[in-house]
Amino acid sequence: MAMQLNGVWCLHGQNGCQRMKHGKNVIRAVTSFQNNNAISEGKVKLGGSDLEVTQLGIGAWSWGDTSYWNNFQWDDRKLKAAKEAFNTSLDTGINFIDTAEVYGSSLSLGAINSETLLGRFIKERKQKDPTLEVVVATKFAALPWRLGRESVVKALKDSLDRLGLSSVELYQLHWPGVWGNEGYIDGLGDAVEKGLVKAVGVSNYSEKRLRSAYQQLKKRGIPLASNQVNYSLIYRLPEENGVKATCDELGISLIAYSPIGQGSLTGKYTPENPPSGPRGRIYTPEYLAQLQPLVKRVVLNWLIAQKNVVPIPGAKNGEQAAEFAGALGWQLSNEEIEEMRSLAKAIKPIIGFPVEKF
């Protein structure tokens, strides 16, 4: 079935296939891609670790957040929608969920911590299905007053309390620390040795930092499983700054965040209908006008086609989650991959997180 559809896809080109399959905008993903790390259909090994994840994960930043998402307000309707996003993901086979201790931070009025919500969703679902497996990734915030390796294990234990779990599958350093990183990386290693996590990763790491963290963990026999960075058709810095090549060279998975350009690549937003809130300052009508040739394209497939990439699009509701998952099993042709890249090259990239540049 997938092959047959794939043939149609290639024959008719991208927009033709989109119309044929759904008659509306789709953001399809590919699970059948021949990835070096592929271990079973739809799953990949995360870097050199033993951790298996779905080829696509779901980002939970918006769950409970009132600082960037949700028009600064969280309510029961949004909670119900986030729970549907979680449940729909699991129903469709995607069980890799990315959160962080700072998502839905209590410093923001009315917020509910994303880890707390995820923990509740897991607990409720497990009551119905005790065999349920959820692959949880969370992150340590390298806040300037947090020093040394002990701070990592302490923060992780607090995260586990919020999640209601005794361990998580992946623990990541959310961003590099301002005073140095050796202590934090030692802390990640300690977390593995204490059995609190299966695998460890970093985020927003440059090539230089990546190599150093990799070597430091290697001395303890622990693989650096992943580097989570901003990567999409409209933000291809990892291809230009050596991060993608270094991930490939060292066998570190690249987890791509904001893979659908925070919604801007979906066709939902247009110059006449830009996003509200903080996103509106990035995805301005002028920028959205430039983006139009790229929207309604299969941007997640494109990322997976770059190999060694696990995109984690954010889903706020069941419909969005279903759209990611309902797309599994497709593969772009080489011509389509290159066509999309050349269209993207004509568009000025958005501004990223400055720390990844050092």
Ligand SMILES: NC(=O)c1ccc[n+]([C@@H]2O[C@H](COP(=O)([O-])OP(=O)(O)OC[C@H]3O[C@@H](n4cnc5c(N)ncnc54)[C@H](OP(=O)(O)O)[C@@H]3O)[C@@H](O)[C@H]2O)c1
């Ligand atoms: N490590 C880091 O520093 C870092 C930074 C950023 C993100 N992340 C992680 O990466 C995840 C994803 O990144 P992101 O949330 O920034 O951006 P994204 O995945 O590119 O965009 C997510 C947003 O796009 C919109 N959307 C989702 N599905 C859609 C669909 N089918 N049709 C139309 N719109 C759709 C939703 O917002 P609306 O419905 O409001 O439009 C959703 O919140 C986060 O949840 C987080 O886990 C990590």
